[in-house]
Amino acid sequence: MAAAAVLLVLNVSVWLAGAAPREVLVRVFAGTFGSGYGLGQTLAKATPLIFTGTAVAFALRARLFNIGAEGQCLAGVLGCAVLGAALPASTPWVLAVPLCALAAMLGGGLVGGLAGWLRGRFGTHEVLSTLMLNGLVSVLTTWLYGGPLRVGAQVHTRDVVAGARMPMLGHGVTAFRGSALNLSLVLAVAVAFAAHLYLTRTRGGLALRALGGSEQTASALGIAVGPAQLRAMTVSGAIAGLAALHLVLGVKGYAEQGLGVGVGFVGLAVALVGAARPVGMVLAAVLFGALAYGGLVVNAMVPADVLNVAQAAAMVAAAAGALRPRSFS
Amino acid sequence: MNALLAFIAQVLTVTPPLLFAALGGVVSERAGVATVALEGYLLGGAFTAVVLSLATHSVALGLLATLAAGAAMGLVFALCVVGLRAQPIVAGVAFNVLMASLTRVLLKVLYDSASNSPALATVTRAGASTGVASLVDAMAQPTLWLAPVAVLGLGWMFRDTVLGLRITAVGEHPRAAQTRGVSLSRVRTEALVLGAMVAALGGAALGLHQRQFLAYMSGGRGFLALAAVILGRWEPRRAALWAVALGALQALEASLEGVVPVPSALLQAMPFALTLLVVSGKLGRARAPAALGSSGEG
Numbered sequence: 001m002a003a004a005a006v007l008l009v010l011n012v013s014v015w016l017a018g019a020a021p022r023e024v025l026v027r028v029f030a031g032t033f034g035s036g037y038g039l040g041q042t043l044a045k046a047t048p049l050i051f052t053g054t055a056v057a058f059a060l061r062a063r064l065f066n067i068g069a070e071g072q073c074l075a076g077v078l079g080c081a082v083l084g085a086a087l088p089a090s091t092p093w094v095l096a097v098p099l100c101a102l103a104a105m106l107g108g109g110l111v112g113g114l115a116g117w118l119r120g121r122f123g124t125h126e127v128l129s130t131l132m133l134n135g136l137v138s139v140l141t142t143w144l145y146g147g148p149l150r151v152g153a154q155v156h157t158r159d160v161v162a163g164a165r166m167p168m169l170g171h172g173v174t175a176f177r178g179s180a181l182n183l184s185l186v187l188a189v190a191v192a193f194a195a196h197l198y199l200t201r202t203r204g205g206l207a208l209r210a211l212g213g214s215e216q217t218a219s220a221l222g223i224a225v226g227p228a229q230l231r232a233m234t235v236s237g238a239i240a241g242l243a244a245l246h247l248v249l250g251v252k253g254y255a256e257q258g259l260g261v262g263v264g265f266v267g268l269a270v271a272l273v274g275a276a277r278p279v280g281m282v283l284a285a286v287l288f289g290a291l292a293y294g295g296l297v298v299n300a301m302v303p304a305d306v307l308n309v310a311q312a313a314a315m316v317a318a319a320a321g322a323l324r325p326r327s328f329s
Numbered sequence: 330m331n332a333l334l335a336f337i338a339q340v341l342t343v344t345p346p347l348l349f350a351a352l353g354g355v356v357s358e359r360a361g362v363a364t365v366a367l368e369g370y371l372l373g374g375a376f377t378a379v380v381l382s383l384a385t386h387s388v389a390l391g392l393l394a395t396l397a398a399g400a401a402m403g404l405v406f407a408l409c410v411v412g413l414r415a416q417p418i419v420a421g422v423a424f425n426v427l428m429a430s431l432t433r434v435l436l437k438v439l440y441d442s443a444s445n446s447p448a449l450a451t452v453t454r455a456g457a458s459t460g461v462a463s464l465v466d467a468m469a470q471p472t473l474w475l476a477p478v479a480v481l482g483l484g485w486m487f488r489d490t491v492l493g494l495r496i497t498a499v500g501e502h503p504r505a506a507q508t509r510g511v512s513l514s515r516v517r518t519e520a521l522v523l524g525a526m527v528a529a530l531g532g533a534a535l536g537l538h539q540r541q542f543l544a545y546m547s548g549g550r551g552f553l554a555l556a557a558v559i560l561g562r563w564e565p566r567r568a569a570l571w572a573v574a575l576g577a578l579q580a581l582e583a584s585l586e587g588v589v590p591v592p593s594a595l596l597q598a599m600p601f602a603l604t605l606l607v608v609s610g611k612l613g614r615a616r617a618p619a620a621l622g623s624s625g626e627g
Binding site: 136 | 363365409413414415416418419420422423424426427429430431433434435437438443549552553555556559593594597598600601602604605608609610617
């Protein structure tokens with residue numbers, strides 16, 4: 001039903017843009033799933049979405065609505081790029097990658113944690129605080145990338161050290177050669193499952209899910225609600241920040257204005273379409289990745305934005321179908 | 330003196346988009362529907378105003394079309410949120426994505442460029458070299474004069490009309506409103522349509538002043554407007570005052586640029602930081618409509 005609606009919107013918008021819908025759809029499918037390179041690009045587009053989707057889901061399962069994955073992801077990109085460039089040039093990857101990952105988590109975790117702390121301490125609704133934090137981070141990064149952190153004429157930060165770069169999967173798997181797909185996809189999937197295991201198999205995770213049931217239940221069980229909310233939002237932000245593993249260490253090698261923009265918002269849709277469970281979210285991320293890359297494939301026939309229209313429709317479908325007032329815990 | 334006049338002109342130019350968007354936000358949020366879609370309303374409004382003014386050679390017709398487009402956008406959003414019961418915030422984010430891409434697709438179709446429309450020639454630019462000239466230029470914008478009308482009109486609506494009272498009732502206590510025979514979906518739809526129409530005028534102010542439509546030209550103003558809504562405690566007059574204050578901040582940033590070594594980021598960050606403090610109850614309590622943030626089921 002939802003899929004049919006999305007397909008209909010896609011058809012109408014392609015037609016509106018003055019092209020034959022069937023031809024465009026065939027091209028999108030062939031370009032994304034029909035070749036090793038296309039699949040690689042699609043999975044590369046999906047990688048950061050798995051991180052932000054998992055981030056949103058993590059908070060959602062504690063009944064917190066983190067719409068700040070956008071800003072947390074940008075903060076992670078900032079932290080990762082700054083530390084990655086500050087490391088000594090000869091840093092081996094065993095040190096460089098974990099340190100950069102920590103910096104990314106620190107960046108995202110601080111922003112998410114602030115929202116969590118405000119919620120736990122003052123009862124500030126996280127939707128409002130994360131929205132404002134998105135604005136703050138966006139202003140801060142725009143200024144830093146355009147000013148203090150820029151290198152010469154280029155409006156981006158210094159390159160991260162060679163040891164911190166993610167291995168491209170195209171080197172090992174010839175089918176993916178040339179695509180942006182890198183090892184961070186494996187890490188993203190691992191994080192999605194690890195977050196799920198933490199929530200379902202550990203004491204701390206069960207406390208968060210009790211919070212997801214209701215605040216009253218949680219406090220009746222002896223769980224300190226405020227600290228739990230702080231923890232949930234900090235971890236959520238840290239996971240969103242990890243999207244930098246793909247964006248900075250995998251694709252660009254540096255941070256720049258606009259890198260990661262939109263990834264957090266689509267992560268909302270990924271979490272909802274995937275019902276906040278890892279398998280569902282990975283599949284949802286691949287779907288949204290295909291829409292994003294598919295737009296580029298058919299750009300010569302219709303504007304890439306046509307597929308974004310379909311993406312918006314998929315998000316509405318997700319919001320309508322998935323987020324009925326039932327618990328996600 | 331010249332600098333002062335130029336500053337005032339700048340305030341009068343940058344405020345209307347924020348002000349209308351904030352007023353639109355007040356109307357829809359008072360009905361208990363979180364409205365992240367303001368950014369999309371601004372884009373849609375700007376697009377319609379510019380394209381229709383180009384096509385009809387009449388700014389007045391462009392503005393009328395903007396109101397119609399606003400109503401259409403409000404209906405679409407209401408269809409998602411009220412009809413399909415989509416979670417309002419996610420639907421709002423989706424709506425922003427939709428408008429950002431739809432306007433680009435239509436630009437491409439109409440003008441064979443996905444980044445900008447042709448420039449409007451209908452309004453002649455007074456050559457904003459002197460303070461007086463830019464002031465005249467700012468005052469020539471019809472949307473500027475509509476702004477106080479909208480503020481006073483909406484204030485009156487919330488105070489003295491059945492619709493206004495119903496909107497507030499639905500946002501504050503949906504159950505009670507329902508037991509008095511008020512239809513939640515109907516009132517929410519009306520509020521969303523009206524809110525989108527008002528917010529779309531902000532887009533028109535933006536597009537008509539810049540004399541063309543540029544892709545993504547809303548540039549985060551919808552979120553700034555949302556800050557004004559919260560800072561203004563969901564009241565039309567206060568939200569409008571905050572919109573003026575945020576507009577003055579933007580104008581200040583423009584006139585200080587290159588003069589005083591204040592990083593413009595500091596000024597840009599202020600509205601968000603201020604709102605964060607206010608919603609955290611550190612700067613006077615901001616009390617939101619009770620049904621806001623809930624699933625909207627009442």
